[in-house]
Amino acid sequence: MSKPKDARVKTGIEKMSGGTVIEGEVTADRDVIMGDQNNITLVIQMAGYAPAPNLTQLRDDYLAHLQRNYRALDFKGIPQLDNLSRELLLEEVYVPLVARGELPAGETWERRLAGRALAELPEHAEAMLAKGEAAPVRVEQALAKQSRVVIIGDPGSGKSTLLKHLALRLASETNAPLPILVPLNAYADALAHGDRNLQTYLAEYFAGLAHGIANLAPLFADSIAKGQAVILLDGLDEVQRDRAHLVARVEAFTAEATARGNKVVVTSRVVGYRESPLAPKAWTLFTLLDFDRDAIEEFARKWCSAFEKSVRGDTPEAQASAEEERKSLIEAIDANPGVARLASNPLLLTILALIKRQGVSLPNRRVELYELYLKTLITAWSRARALDKRPVGPLLDYLETIGVLGPLALWLRQENPTAGIVPEERLREWLAKHFQGDEWGLKPGPAAERARTFLASVRTYSNLLLERGQGRYGFIHLTFEEALAARGLVRLGELSLHDSLAIICAHLTDPGWRETILLAVGVWGLVREEPRKAGEVARAILKHECAGENAGKGILLAGACLEDVGELGLGRVAAQEITDALLTAYRHRALPPTVQRDAGFILGRMGWTPPDLNAFIPIPAGEFLYGDDKRKTKIEKPFAISKYPVTNRQYREFVKAKGYDRREFWSDDGWAWRTGTWDSKASDSL
Structure with a gap:
C-alpha cells in the first residue's frame, strides 16, 4: 500500500x-x-515516485522488467528443482535479515561464517556505526530513516538477495519510490573504458538488459531530480582495480542524489571493504548477522512450503508434505552441531536444504559440504549438456571438471582476489594454455577450440562459472571460487607441494585468502584422506615467520586449520604441535593481546582442557599472610582447593553423576546445607 x-x-x-x-x-x-x-x-520514509505524464508508460515497463527479473529464485539446471511446476518466488522464501549498527558497550560480538569467526571490522567502521541501541534490528527498519547506508556482511549472508528483495517490493507497490539496482563491478568495468558519472551509467547498464524498453535515462533523471528514487549499489568489494576512483564517483553521485531526498544503499563483503571505505561521517554502517534459530525455523517453513507447492500445487497434500519436510530438515540440522553452525549462513542453509532434498546425509564440516554441493552443480551441468544435441565437446565428469575449474579459480584468486572477474579474452587464453598442458596435451588449434566450447557450455548451462556482464566471467559466488581455488592449490600440490606452500605462505596474512587456505587443508585432510600432507601444510603455516603487526597470525591460522579438520584430518603429531603452539601463544605476553585472546578462544572451542583440570592443591593448617596489608591469619584445619575454577564441563559431569543426591560428593557442612539440616548460627569450623 x-x-x-x-x-x-x-x-x-x-x-x-x-x-x-x-x-x-x-x-x-x-x-x-x-x-x-x-x-x-x-x-x-520518502514520497513515492510521481512521473511526468510522458514517463508513466516507461515507468510501468521498467517496473514490469524488474518484477520479471527479480520475482523468482534462479536455480537453473539443479536436479532437485527440475520437476517444479512453477518458479520458487523470492517473496515466498525470503527471510528478513537482521543487522547490528553499533558495537555493544562492555562486550564484543563476532560475525561468523558457518560458525567460524571472520576478520575484524574495517578500520574506519566504528566511526560509521549507527547511533542508538546495539540490539539487532531488521534491515528494513534500519533503512527507514537513513539516506546513505552501507550494509556489510560475510560471504553468503544475503546482501545481493536483500537488494533484490528491496527492488522487488518497491517495484510491486503503487506510487513507491523508484528502485534502481546496479552492480558496482559493472560500473567499474565501464569506467575502465572511459570516465562517466554514475547517473549516466545507470541507464547504460539497463540498456543491455531491459530488452524492448526505451532509453531509461529520462526516467532515472526525473525520479532522482524529484528525490523519489532508491538507488541500490551491489558489491563494492567486488571492484578490485582502481577502487578509489570508483568510490569517489559513488560519493559524488550520492552527495547530489541524497541532497535531493533520494536514498542510496551500498553492499560489500566485510573482507575487501577496508581498502577503500566510503566516507565514515557521511554513511551509516550496518553489519548483517547470521541467521538465529528463529530465522532458520522461518526459512525451513517458507522453503518447504514453497517447494511442495511448486511440485504438488497449493493442496492439502502439499501442506502436509511441507510440514514433514520442515521437521526433517530441522531434525537434520539439530542432529549435528557442525551442520547447525553451517545453517546460520543463509547461502549455506539454502545449499543444505537442496542437498537434504536429494536424500543425502548432511556433513558437519564446510569442506565436505562444499564437496557435495560442487558435485551437485557439476552433475547438473553435465546432465544439461547431455540433453543438448549440439556438439560441445566431451562430457566432463566431476574430477575432470574440477581439474579445470580448480586451477582456474586459483588463477582468478591470484589475479583478482576480491572480485574474481576476468575478461573473456584473457579467460580464453588461460583455458587454451591449460588444455595444452601435460594433463590434456592438446595442440594449439584443438586447445583453442576446446576453450571455446568450454566457455560456450558455461554460458548456456553453468551454475558455477557465469558471464557477469558482457564479456566478463566469474564464479557464481566468491564462496565457491574460494572452494574451487582450494582445489586448485591441492592439485598444484600433486605436482609440487613446494609451489602450493609458496602461494599459501605468500598470502598467509591476507584475509581474502583465509578461506581458500583453510579449505585447501580440509581437502587434503578430509576429502583426499591425506592427513600427513595436510599436517605438513598446517605445520608450514605454523612455522612461517610473521613479524610486526602480523606476529602470531601463522599460529592462529594453523589453529584454525586444526579446529576445522580435527586431529583426524591433520594427524596426531601435527595436531599436538599446533595445540602446544596455541598454548604457548595464549600465555606469551610478547605477542599482541588479540593473538593471545584468539589462541585461547581456539583452544576453548576445540574443547582443550589442562591435564590437571581435576587437581586439588593441599592447604596446610597454620599461619599465612592475608590481603594487601599482609596481616597474619591462621588456618585451623588443613583443606584442599581445586587448582582451577569449576568449569562447565566439570559441572556437567557432576550433574550427570546425580551429584546433588550423592553424599560422597559433599563435606559434612555441605551435605547438612543440601539436606536442610545445617545450623546457620553454628560457628564456622574454620
Missing part, C-alpha cells in the same frame, strides 16, 4: 522484530508503507 502525506493507514497488527505488537492505525509523514494487513515488512 502507499501513503500520501498526512494520510492514515489501517494496518491491523504489526509485529516488529523485537516482539512489539502494535494494533490500530499507524500514522507517518511522507511514508511509503508496504506489506499486507497482517505484517508490515518495509517502511521507506
Whole structure:
C-alpha cells in the first residue's frame, strides 16, 4: 500500500522484530508503507515516485522488467528443482535479515561464517556505526530513516538477495519510490573504458538488459531530480582495480542524489571493504548477522512450503508434505552441531536444504559440504549438456571438471582476489594454455577450440562459472571460487607441494585468502584422506615467520586449520604441535593481546582442557599472610582447593553423576546445607 502525506493507514497488527505488537492505525509523514494487513515488512520514509505524464508508460515497463527479473529464485539446471511446476518466488522464501549498527558497550560480538569467526571490522567502521541501541534490528527498519547506508556482511549472508528483495517490493507497490539496482563491478568495468558519472551509467547498464524498453535515462533523471528514487549499489568489494576512483564517483553521485531526498544503499563483503571505505561521517554502517534459530525455523517453513507447492500445487497434500519436510530438515540440522553452525549462513542453509532434498546425509564440516554441493552443480551441468544435441565437446565428469575449474579459480584468486572477474579474452587464453598442458596435451588449434566450447557450455548451462556482464566471467559466488581455488592449490600440490606452500605462505596474512587456505587443508585432510600432507601444510603455516603487526597470525591460522579438520584430518603429531603452539601463544605476553585472546578462544572451542583440570592443591593448617596489608591469619584445619575454577564441563559431569543426591560428593557442612539440616548460627569450623 502507499501513503500520501498526512494520510492514515489501517494496518491491523504489526509485529516488529523485537516482539512489539502494535494494533490500530499507524500514522507517518511522507511514508511509503508496504506489506499486507497482517505484517508490515518495509517502511521507506520518502514520497513515492510521481512521473511526468510522458514517463508513466516507461515507468510501468521498467517496473514490469524488474518484477520479471527479480520475482523468482534462479536455480537453473539443479536436479532437485527440475520437476517444479512453477518458479520458487523470492517473496515466498525470503527471510528478513537482521543487522547490528553499533558495537555493544562492555562486550564484543563476532560475525561468523558457518560458525567460524571472520576478520575484524574495517578500520574506519566504528566511526560509521549507527547511533542508538546495539540490539539487532531488521534491515528494513534500519533503512527507514537513513539516506546513505552501507550494509556489510560475510560471504553468503544475503546482501545481493536483500537488494533484490528491496527492488522487488518497491517495484510491486503503487506510487513507491523508484528502485534502481546496479552492480558496482559493472560500473567499474565501464569506467575502465572511459570516465562517466554514475547517473549516466545507470541507464547504460539497463540498456543491455531491459530488452524492448526505451532509453531509461529520462526516467532515472526525473525520479532522482524529484528525490523519489532508491538507488541500490551491489558489491563494492567486488571492484578490485582502481577502487578509489570508483568510490569517489559513488560519493559524488550520492552527495547530489541524497541532497535531493533520494536514498542510496551500498553492499560489500566485510573482507575487501577496508581498502577503500566510503566516507565514515557521511554513511551509516550496518553489519548483517547470521541467521538465529528463529530465522532458520522461518526459512525451513517458507522453503518447504514453497517447494511442495511448486511440485504438488497449493493442496492439502502439499501442506502436509511441507510440514514433514520442515521437521526433517530441522531434525537434520539439530542432529549435528557442525551442520547447525553451517545453517546460520543463509547461502549455506539454502545449499543444505537442496542437498537434504536429494536424500543425502548432511556433513558437519564446510569442506565436505562444499564437496557435495560442487558435485551437485557439476552433475547438473553435465546432465544439461547431455540433453543438448549440439556438439560441445566431451562430457566432463566431476574430477575432470574440477581439474579445470580448480586451477582456474586459483588463477582468478591470484589475479583478482576480491572480485574474481576476468575478461573473456584473457579467460580464453588461460583455458587454451591449460588444455595444452601435460594433463590434456592438446595442440594449439584443438586447445583453442576446446576453450571455446568450454566457455560456450558455461554460458548456456553453468551454475558455477557465469558471464557477469558482457564479456566478463566469474564464479557464481566468491564462496565457491574460494572452494574451487582450494582445489586448485591441492592439485598444484600433486605436482609440487613446494609451489602450493609458496602461494599459501605468500598470502598467509591476507584475509581474502583465509578461506581458500583453510579449505585447501580440509581437502587434503578430509576429502583426499591425506592427513600427513595436510599436517605438513598446517605445520608450514605454523612455522612461517610473521613479524610486526602480523606476529602470531601463522599460529592462529594453523589453529584454525586444526579446529576445522580435527586431529583426524591433520594427524596426531601435527595436531599436538599446533595445540602446544596455541598454548604457548595464549600465555606469551610478547605477542599482541588479540593473538593471545584468539589462541585461547581456539583452544576453548576445540574443547582443550589442562591435564590437571581435576587437581586439588593441599592447604596446610597454620599461619599465612592475608590481603594487601599482609596481616597474619591462621588456618585451623588443613583443606584442599581445586587448582582451577569449576568449569562447565566439570559441572556437567557432576550433574550427570546425580551429584546433588550423592553424599560422597559433599563435606559434612555441605551435605547438612543440601539436606536442610545445617545450623546457620553454628560457628564456622574454620
